[in-house]
Amino acid sequence: MSKDPSRPNIVLILADNLGWGELGCYGGGALRGAPTPRIDHLATEGLLHNFNVESDCVPTRSALMTGRHPIRTGCLQSVPAGFPQGLTPWEKTLPECLREAGYATAHHGKWHLGDIPGRYPSDRGFDEWFGIPRTTDESQFTSALGFDAEVAELPYIMQGITGQPSTDVCVYDLEKRRLIDEMLVEKSKDWLSRKASAGAPFFLYHPLVHLHFPTLPHLDFVKATGNGDFSDSMAEMDFRVGQILDHIDDIGVRDNTVVLFASDNGPEFRPPYRGTAGPWSGTYHTAMEGSLRVPFIIRWPGNVPQNVTSNEVVHVTDIFTTVLAMAGTTKPDDRPIDGINQVSLFQSPAVEKSKREGFPFYIKDELRAIKWRHWKLHLVWEPKVNQSSGKLESPYLFNTLRDPKEESDILAYNTWVLQPIMKLRTEFQKSLADDPARAQLGTRM
Structure with missing residues (x-):
């Protein structure tokens, strides 16, 4: 394990389809039928209110792994098995960068960035998965x-080690759906124990399966809350996160381990597993704030102050660049990297401002909205999934501080905001045109 404070261990836990309003620390918890005491306590170590992601699983995970918007990498949406998907070999991943810097790496959970040889996690920088x-x-x-x-x-549930073919473990059916988060935690605990006795720092990526539909709890948690499968699954998710945190303590690496907890996108919209984004409107697969904003918690002992929150804008691509900065290494310089180093914000959230003012928000290859400071300009209006009114001749503008539900278009009274927003769009589109990686998208298979 690393004892060098300039090279901390990093544990990244990513929930699946966890809405902003589900956890107790974000106003949910018991109000959603399931207290979340372990994650709520973790949130006292450092919590963001304005952490933003992409529209669904694949785009967010690609942004997290590459520090680049999905419109650059071609990871635009979730697609069925048997169709081209995943990151091109040209993209450089977070674990690849960390491994070059001397980190041990592991992935236990949901990948969703490649399902053929050459694109499994063990092919993309993870020592094992x-x-x-x-x-x-x-x-x-x-x-x-x-x-x-x-x-x-x-x-199938699968496994793999770098340099060897990934193999099938067992068919992934509804019985294993109830068991998989328990299985993943046991794998992570075993790996952490092995790495605690080694000298190298480590990076553990643990993408949970909860709360993705079918949202079914482990049998130990069935009827635990008395409020149905979804609440029982929330209780299990909270317990599983607590198991990882406890194990970090048990093996003696807490003081030099950064723990990051986030969600890949906004809440489920499919009944009976429908989630909530709290004060925000919308679910994943929309450009509403409930799709963009998700929970984000950071624990970095001695670096991130406790009991301080921030509403500064941070984007999922920033995690790529920020983690590399924490590890004392730099981002790739041979391609545009959208992620911004937010270490100073995390270390001084009460006084520091985000180094990011906004970002473009695409769904697939269509620019749907642009977020700038506390303003959001919608170019296409789809407040609910599959209810699009198409491209807007006159875009809608909302101020998310004064109007979190995005109900009152105020563009006519604030046309000045178009200047910085359109400048952001123009600069981003120019960077797309100059991106050498876009030519690689034709070689996805």
Whole structure:
């Protein structure tokens, strides 16, 4: 384990489809039918209110792993098994950068950035991995009426080690759906124990499966809350995070380990597993604030002050650059990197401002909205999934401080805001045109 404070260990826990309003520390918890005491206590170590992600699983995970907007990498949306998906070999990932800096790396959880040889986690910078290559709704396949394994791929839990082929462990069905987060925690605990006795710093990426649909709890948590599967799953998720935190303490690495907790996108919109974004409108697959904003918690003993929060704008791409800065290494210089180093904000959230003023928000390859400071300009209006009114001739402008639900268009009274927003758009589009990686998208397979 690393004892060098300039090279801290890093543990990144990513929840799946966890809305801003689900956790107690964000106004949910018991109000959502499931107290979340472990994550709430972690939030006292450092909490952001304005952490922003992409529209669904694949785009966010690609942004996290590369520090680049998905419009650059081609990881635009979740696609079915058997179709081209994942990061091109040209993209450089966070674990690849950290491994070059001497870090041990592991991935236990949901990958969703490549499901063919050459694109599994163990091919993209992780020393070892265990989990699912795509997404968890596939656990429903084998129990679906009419499922035919001759024309549709069976979903598997898999594992792999760098330099060796990744292999199938077992079919991923509804029984394993209930067990998988327990399995993932056991894998992470074992790996952390092994690394605690080694000399190198480590990076653990632990993408949980909860709360992605079908949101089914482990049998130990069925009826734990008395409020149904979704609340029981929230209680399990909180417990699993607590298990990892306790193990970090037990193996004696807490003081030099950064723990990051976040979600990949806004809440579930499919009943009966529908989630909430709290005060914000919308779910994932929209450009509403409930899609962009998700929980983000950081614990960095001796560096991030306790009981301080911030409403400064941070984007998921920033985690790539910030983690590399924490590890004492630099981001790649041969391609545009959208992530910004936010270490100073995390260390002094009461006084520091974010180094980011805004960002463009794409769904697939369409620019839907642009966020700048506390303003949001919608170019396409889709307040709910599959309810788009198409491109707006006159865009809608909202101030998210005064109007968190995005209900009152005030562009006519604030046309001055178009100047910085359109400047941001123009500069980003110019960087796309100059991006050498975009030519690589034709070689995705």
